[in-house]
Amino acid sequence: MYNDKNAQTIVEYIQNFTRKNSLFMLAYGTGCGAIELPATLTSRYDAERLGVRGAATPRQADLLLITGYLSTKTLKRVIRVYEQMQDPKYVIGFGSCTINGGMYWDSYNTIKLLDKYIPVDVYINGCMPRPESVIAGFKELQSLIAAGKADGAAKYKENLEWYRENQKKVLKNWPLVEYNW
Amino acid sequence: METSLIKEELLAQQLQNAFENIVTEAVRKDTVFAYASKEQVSSILLYAKEKLGYKSLAHMSCIDWLESDEFELVYIIWSPETKLNLFVKTRIDRQNPEMENMDMIWRQLNTYQREIREMFGVEFPGFVGEKEFILEDWEDAPPMRRDFDTLEYVNDTFFEREGREDKQDVRERIAKRSGEEIPDFAKKYSRE
Amino acid sequence: MNSLILILILIFGGGIISFLLNKFLPILRDAFVVLVMLAISYLFFTIDHAEQFDFEIGGISLQWGFTYAGYLFGIIVAGLGFLSILYSTAFMKGKDRLGYFYMNFLFSIGAMFGILMSRDLVSLFFFWEIMTWSSYFIVIYSGKEVNGRGLKYILFSAIGAYAMLMAIVILYGFIGSFMLEDVFNSIYALSTGYQIAIAVLLMIGFGVKTAIMPVHVWAPDAYSESPMAYTALFSGALSKMGVFGFALVLFNLVSGQNWLINEIVAWLAAITSVLATFYAVIQKDAKKLLAYSSIAQLGYIVVGLASGTYLGVMAGIFLAVLHAVFKGTLFMAVGAVERQAGTTDMTQVSGLIRKMPWTFFATLISIITLAGIPPLGGFVGKWMLYEALITSDRYYLVIMIFLSSTAAFLYSYRILFGLFLGQEEPEFAHVKEAPLVMLIPMLLLAGISVLTGSFPGLVMQPIQEAMLVLGFENRLPDMDWWQLTVLFNTWGDKVVLQNVMISIMGVFLVALTFITIKGYKKQRYVTTKDISSSGEIIQPEDNMTFQIDFYKPFERAIWPMLKRNIDTYYTEFGNGLEAFFDFVKRIYNGNGQFYAIYVMAFLALLLLAGSEYFGF
Amino acid sequence: MNTILFEILGAIATILLAFTVGMFYGGARRKIIARIQNRVGPPVYQNFIDVIKLYSKETSIHHGAMQHMGPVFAITASVTSLMFVPVLNGGGWFWFDNLSFSGDLIFLVYMMVFGSLGMALGAGQTGNPNSAIGVTRGLSQMVGYEIPFVMSMVALMTQFHTTSITGMMEIQAQSGTWMMFSNPFAFITAVLAMLGMFHYSPFDIVHAPAEVASGPVSEFGGKYLGLMMSSGSIFAFVKLTLFVNVFMGGASNLIELVVKTFALYMIPVLYGVTSPRYRTEQAITYFWKWPLFFGVISLLWAAF
Secondary structure (H helix, E strand, C coil), X not given: CCCCCCCCCHHHHHHHHHHHHXXXXXXXXXXXXXXXXXXXXXXXXXXXXXXXXECCCCCCCCEEEECCCCEHHHHHHHHHXXXXXXXXXXXXXXXXXXXXXXXXXXXXXXXXXXXXXXCCCEEECCCCCCHHHHHHHHHHHHHHHHCCCCCHHHHHHHCHHHHHHXXXXXXXXXXXXXXXX | CCCCCHHHHHHHHHHHHHCCCCEEEEEECCEEEEEECCCCHHHHHHHHHHCCXXXXXXXXXXXXXXXXXXXXXXXXXXXXXXXXXXXXXXXXXXXXXXXXXXXXXXXXHHHHHHHHHHHHCCECXXXXXXXXXXXXXXXXXXXXXXXXXXXHHHHHHCCCCCCCCCCCCHHHHHHHHCCCCCCHHHHCCCCC | CCHHHHHHHHHHHHHHHHHHHHHHCXXXXXXXXXXXXXXXXXXXXXXXXXXXXXXXXXXXXXEEECCHHHHHHHHHHHHXXXXXXXXXXXXXXXXXXXXXXXXXXXXXXXXXXXXXXXXXXXXHHHHHHHHHHXXXXXXXXXXXXXXXXXXXXXXXXXXHHHHHHHHHHHHHXXXXXXXXXXXXXXXXXXXXXXXXXXXXXXXXHHHHHHCCHHHCCCHHHHHHHCCHHHHHHHHHHHHHXXXXXXXXXXXXXXXXXXXXXXXXXXXXXXXXXXXXXXXXXXXCEHHHHHHHHHHHXXXXXXXXXXXXXXXXXXXXXXXXXXXXXXXXXXXHXXXXXXXXXXXXXXXXXXXXXXXXXXXXXXXXXXHHHHHCCCCCHHHHHHHHHHHHHHHCCCHHHHHHHHHHHHHHHHHHHHHHHHHCCCCCCHHHCCCCCCCHHHHHHHHHHHHHHHHHHHCCHHHHHHHHHHHHHHCCCCCCCCCCHHHCCEEECCCCCEXXXXXXXXXXXXXXXXXXXXXXXXXXXXXEECCCCCCCCCCCCCCCCCCCCXXXXXXXXXXXXXXXXXXXXXXXXXXXXXXXXXXHHHHHHHHCCCCHHHHHHHHHHHHHHHHHHHHHHHCC | CHHHHHHHHHHHHHHHHHHHHHHHHHHHHHHHHHHHCCCCCCCCCHHHHHHHHHHHCCCCEECCXXXXXXXXXXXXXXXXXXXXXXXXXXXXXXXXXCCCCCCCHHHHHHHHHHHHHHHHHHHHHHXXXXXXXXXXXXXXXXXXXXXXXXXXXXXXXXXXXXXXXXXXXXXXXXXXCCHHHHCHHHHHHHHHHHHXXXXXXXXXXXXXXXXXXXXXXXXXXXXXXXXXXXXXXXXXXXXXXXXXXXXXXXXXXXXXXXXXXXXXXXXXXXXXXXXXXXXXXXXXXXXXXXXXXXXXXXXXXXXX
């Protein structure tokens, strides 16, 4: 293990351990997915035992949950919120609307592929995913974090121009301040 | 039409007496249609509101009659006394769609007119309202017009996940199943 | 030449010369008034304490000379007077009628010196009237629209002055001398009823300037309407003349025997401070807020004096000195905001911290002192006040004071947030830092606030000297001012100020270093428009500031209290006043003949009363 | 030199103790709430994980110097208050004595306010309207609960003629009676005030996430939030220790301290779990009804 090139140092290991076990979640409650979250967080499924708890604002959050379809109007806000979050940050796409457009595949006002606009670490499929699958999604994200592979934010920084191009294709009058963190 | 439509007929008659060049029809229980010209609509609505007690504006909507090159505007109003719905319908030119601004009669028409302006491109001269309603920064044709090709727009604008190229046109199949004929204007959108 | 006379001649002559200079040589005016004030301060600080001046006018012998108590308040007047004159040279730049302003400014400073040095009631009253009138002229300086408010001030001052005059007449009738010493020595020969009457009349006179509850209504308007450069002195030093008078009355006229008067005064002052604090909390204008806050703070001071214990009096005078320091700073800072941003309405102005950082710093320090938060000077005063009240078993008074000073946190935060914090609005983008001449007085005064927090001996030793004059023994340990850093109450409990300072500064520096070094390179400033707002993108012109109805829930909670006390009582009071004004208008009908009759009638009454009841 | 070194080491040991205990109490609170809601709940050490994660997060923005200093003010207040509260009574534990002989209760009451005001300044500079609303709520509520708290403290001070905490602990040790029995109404008043001091439900109007997006801290993330969480847990320990010292005779060893403070800590926690949030003016006037009544009675008790 010590000779492995990909092995984590002890500091990284501790960091990743704490990051994975303490996910402050900002639920961007679009679409129908928002209603699954109360069930996920309350007594029957209890996501808090995994260290997942709600955050009130993007400044405090680690994890952005996109719980459904995004119209171009909400996409603007999602990008804004995502850029306000502090590194390291993760995104979970929730339901088939974020994966391929779902039932909004031919809507003139709804984006179909979330990961063209912001980097998505984990997709949870289903329409809607039940709390079990949401918990499974959290688990998957945790294993990615533990392995140090949940690097969506780094990808976003590297390929910023590509993401910007995609975003600007949809958002005609670019309203955001330039990428600044 | 077994049930008697006395109230409805009465209303239709009232309107008929009050206005010239107006076609009224008691279509079913609780519902009366009134077809009028574009210029008459405001006076009919005012008359119905002030004289007949149709105080509540239930809805205003727009229908795109691509075949006859017209938009149909429908104002649905309701009276708490007679409990009747009055549909005031008018047709306007589709090429240069303009309608009288009537948000002074019912304030809530403001919202409906904004929606119709944005979605169908019907102009209301003198109408002061927020420019945008739901869409932000929309530059294309008004999206609810039937000649706006949604699919083409979607294909141009949004990305598509690979693996969904086999999607089928359901409209065609539904039309075939119920034995309807697809009209000519719709055929150009057909994918087969 | 006697330096007391020299001071007075210099200051009143300087006032007249500055008025003439403004007419003929306006360039020299600013430099002249600053130099005059500098010379006076120098003279004052080098004065010989034993020096006195006796003379006789019209058969009444008068005597001037500083006691140590007067000298202590004189320090406030000289220091704050000099700094506010310095400040006003920049603050008043470009305004008209400056000769008038500076003349009255210097006159009121001179009158205050006169009050502090007079050892007889006649010259006390004489200088008191000069002070009232010169301050009245500055209150109405800004124009016709404040005439009504100025009238309120002068009316209350007149009530106070007549009460004082009556007390002086009664005293002279019984004692046959105007000398304060004679009065103090022979007051106990009088019957209790007269003693109380004299004390109450004098306290009405002094209470008007101190803005104690029934007679405080002039203060918010007068404080906020006069130019801020003067209000610093008005609230900081001029109101302390009332405190000085209270000290004279409470410890020389009623001490020991009439404890009830002490209690009543203390309760009045405590209620004043609570209500004034509540009113300060719901103000929208920073100037009004500070005016109400001044009333509340003067309430603490009077509570301390009226408690009559060693620690309480020490606390009262300590707070009086500090109040001059921090309230002077605050009024100057608000004046700076008014001058630079054009308004002090807290619902309009916001986010000036990055434009006026030094003003903000001075305000912050003064606000911490005002709120009494350790480790700055205000805490020392507050601590002594609480301990004095607790150890003398006045627990309900303690609760009142505590309510008032906890609610004071609300308006303390309000003024900092309203003016300096919050969203930076583009309409205030042009605002610049105040000129250096205005900053220096503020920062100097703020420095004193900081220094007294760790070294209260700096102020406490002069106060001890003054308290010896007022009849208290010396309880301070015999050491230099920088060694006096442990506060004791009468039960032997203590606060070691140096440990407090060391602990706070140590933890603060360690934590600040840690938080700054960690991730220093990656961190940068973003504007206040870049905030998390549910994803909404705030455009620069969007006004996101939360300023209107700032303390609405608190207002709702305290509403029953304000309603019952103020809404009914004071509106009635106001209506009554209005009717009174109407009545006064009918009397003063502009006919000289009538005035002559009034004067005659008054004299006749006075003679009658004098011969019938007072025997002269 | 040695003594100064030892004093600093003792201070650090106290801070670590307070931090650890406070963190575990926070974790225990979350666990208890979870169990009451029939959940498994996070592990007891969850708060440690949260804090370490917050420190390891990047914080790449700030809104100005006051925001930067806000959390520093908060931790300064809590650590300084900790320094002035005697952790254990009796000799032999000089590590935890610190500066407890150089301050008294009035000083502590003011020192506790220091942090919230500093934090309020930091929150103000972010320009977030939610922060300002949260601050006004917090300050208004403070006027509510400080009054009964001070009433009970003044009652004890006048009853036993001392204002220092160590003095009160000595009195209790000599008489053998805890002050919660020698002036029960003062204890009731103080406990009611404590409900507000902890800002737990139903008095969590300051941070109410659903109303004002966590209020003052809405622009604070990463290291700032971490520092504030640390400060909060130290502060909780300070408050509990103060109450134990004043009302329950202090503790002679760490186990006794933990037992007593935890028992006291359960009052606001359990009261909070079952109560929904008050509105702001209700949260103020709550303290001006029964707590004030008990406060007056405790003052009368002390006087006669």
